[in-house]
Amino acid sequence: MSSKAESRIRRSGKTRIRISQQDKPRLSVFKSSQNLYAQVFDASGSKVLASASTNEKAEKMQLNNIDSAKVVGQRVAERALAAGISKVVFDRSGYKYHGRIKAIAESAREAGLEF
Numbered sequence: 001m002s003s004k005a006e007s008r009i010r011r012s013g014k015t016r017i018r019i020s021q022q023d024k025p026r027l028s029v030f031k032s033s034q035n036l037y038a039q040v041f042d043a044s045g046s047k048v049l050a051s052a053s054t055n056e057k058a059e060k061m062q063l064n065n066i067d068s069a070k071v072v073g074q075r076v077a078e079r080a081l082a083a084g085i086s087k088v089v090f091d092r093s094g095y096k097y098h099g100r101i102k103a104i105a106e107s108a109r110e111a112g113l114e115f
Helices: 004-020 066-082 100-110
Strands: 026-031 036-041 048-053 089-091
Touching: 004 089, 026 100, 036 066, 036 100, 048 066, 066 100
Parallel strands: 026 089
Antiparallel strands: 026 036, 036 048
């Protein structure tokens, strides 16, 4: 018996193996039912270099929709560029590339990240 969450974790594990072989920082996204999170990890995956979410204390967003996903993508790109990172590998964590995940990726590209 395989649930939806188990299938997503299995898919994400397969892609993370391929991503780890590229030796580039990784832009990883996670979505819960109420919030979106985006983090840039170093090549080894042990240190977070930049992050953004809809649940930040300074500017907490009330909605978990495509508009807030665009803001999260823009923020994580700005913080990564400030940390000196311009090229990353996009890790969608087993989610389909549409909707909020696509909005994060496109807004990060528009803000200057290359992947």
